[in-house]
Amino acid sequence: MSTRGIQAIRGMNDILPDQIYLWEFFEEVVRDLMAAYGYRNIRMPIVEQTDLFVRSIGAVTDIVEKEMYSFLDHLNGDSLTLRPEGTASCVRAALEHNLLYAGPQRLYYSGPMFRHERPQKGRYRQFHQVGAEALGYAGPDIDAELIVMCAELWKKLGISDVRLEIGTLGSSASRALHRSRLIRYLESHLGKLDDDASRRLHSNPLRILDSKNPEMRDIIDGAPRLLDDLDEDSLAHFDELQQILRDQGLDFEVNPRLVRGLDYYNRTVFEWTTGKLGAQGTVCAGGRYDGLVEQISGKGASAVAACGFAMGVERVLALMVESCGTIPRSVPDAYVIHQGEAADGFAWKIVRHLRDSGLKAILHCGNGGFKAQMRKADASGARFAVIIGDDEVHAGEISIKPLREAAGQMRVGLAEAADLIKRT
Ligand code: ATP
Ligand code: MG
Numbered sequence: 001m002s003t004r005g006i007q008a009i010r011g012m013n014d015i016l017p018d019q020i021y022l023w024e025f026f027e028e029v030v031r032d033l034m035a036a037y038g039y040r041n042i043r044m045p046i047v048e049q050t051d052l053f054v055r056s057i058g059a060v061t062d063i064v065e066k067e068m069y070s071f072l073d074h075l076n077g078d079s080l081t082l083r084p085e086g087t088a089s090c091v092r093a094a095l096e097h098n099l100l101y102a103g104p105q106r107l108y109y110s111g112p113m114f115r116h117e118r119p120q121k122g123r124y125r126q127f128h129q130v131g132a133e134a135l136g137y138a139g140p141d142i143d144a145e146l147i148v149m150c151a152e153l154w155k156k157l158g159i160s161d162v163r164l165e166i167g168t169l170g171s172s173a174s175r176a177l178h179r180s181r182l183i184r185y186l187e188s189h190l191g192k193l194d195d196d197a198s199r200r201l202h203s204n205p206l207r208i209l210d211s212k213n214p215e216m217r218d219i220i221d222g223a224p225r226l227l228d229d230l231d232e233d234s235l236a237h238f239d240e241l242q243q244i245l246r247d248q249g250l251d252f253e254v255n256p257r258l259v260r261g262l263d264y265y266n267r268t269v270f271e272w273t274t275g276k277l278g279a280q281g282t283v284c285a286g287g288r289y290d291g292l293v294e295q296i297s298g299k300g301a302s303a304v305a306a307c308g309f310a311m312g313v314e315r316v317l318a319l320m321v322e323s324c325g326t327i328p329r330s331v332p333d334a335y336v337i338h339q340g341e342a343a344d345g346f347a348w349k350i351v352r353h354l355r356d357s358g359l360k361a362i363l364h365c366g367n368g369g370f371k372a373q374m375r376k377a378d379a380s381g382a383r384f385a386v387i388i389g390d391d392e393v394h395a396g397e398i399s400i401k402p403l404r405e406a407a408g409q410m411r412v413g414l415a416e417a418a419d420l421i422k423r424t
Contacts, residue, residue: 011125021330022317029156030110030130037149039106039132044089046112050079056088056264056296060204067115082114086131087308088296094135095297100304104136122280122315133308135293140241143268143288143307148248150272150284150309157316159323162283164250166241166270167258169226170234172291178229179205189219210259220257227256234267241268264289268307276322277315284311333359333421335377338388339370346393350386350414357418378403384421
């Protein structure tokens, strides 16, 4: 029998209190930004019917072929899956609750996603995404809005080392034309295709261009360009998107090779990448998915245009740390130490008063002498120690000692204490 304690599953991380300030800061900025743009939060379950993802992401994709955590519900035999992404669930929820009858919807979600990948820096098996979905908008204005919103987020987070790449996949008709040209090209290079590519040659040739195998680089570089097969409406859509982005002062690069790893995209696709995180350089990715709502509803419902993005929170936070250097931490304002029966009661009153005044105050628990309590106060990172002994109780006052600067102890009345701590 192993004597080792039980450990977390590989690739599934604990987020510890020392890291949490960064997460909470990020979450707060996201919440305010989404609200400022009129995107409303939606929270979906973490587990869905497997079929939802197979239908939407596509059967011949990395996610569905190799990365999903799927399992049988032993009670009823259903095939269930831990969500690998949020778009499919978000669309399912909007349909199930008839949100679209009320008109188009700007929505956003955040939370853990699960993919069975090889864990490495920036690639985990449980990771977090923030995603925004604009359902019922044909764009390209909304496509631009989503991109502009990302740019503003980077700015608010102090991130500057990101590049924007945009591309277009055209309509399904122009993709079909491109597909046949691509297959002809790849067939003429059969010997040089790797296993994945050979297998996908007829089922999903476009995906071959998304290969990360360096040996496939040359073939991919020489392949026919989707941009040359595009329909006029999609080209106009793409031109207008670029115009809005330029008007908004955004730098971008058109990447004709941008192929997203999910099947449901059409027209606009985009990625935000950085050179600062090694191989896992894509921090945010998205695009337009006009056919997905119809595909998920499965009722022959009328088409609902839509566009969205998802960002990898771990990668964004890593980039924040790269850009800002240190992780700030949240410290208490006061640590209240006390000794003696009367002082104990007075201490409860003091912490309540400090907290009611909007301060973060820790009450020392667990007894101990003044010296030992003072050491705890120091270790807590608090800015002030608030000291209460018999003297203080009798005088109806408290002693305050700054812990982060070489200043002396002060004795003040209860009413002044909170003000004094706030001012400093
Ligand atoms: P990659 O090419 O890195 O595998 P992807 O195309 O599979 O990414 P999407 O499905 O577009 O990723 O997900 C959006 C974002 O979520 C990615 O750009 C990335 O920042 C993040 N992400 C995806 N998979 C992981 C993972 N396993 N661990 C951490 N973050 C991830
Ligand atoms: Mg992937």
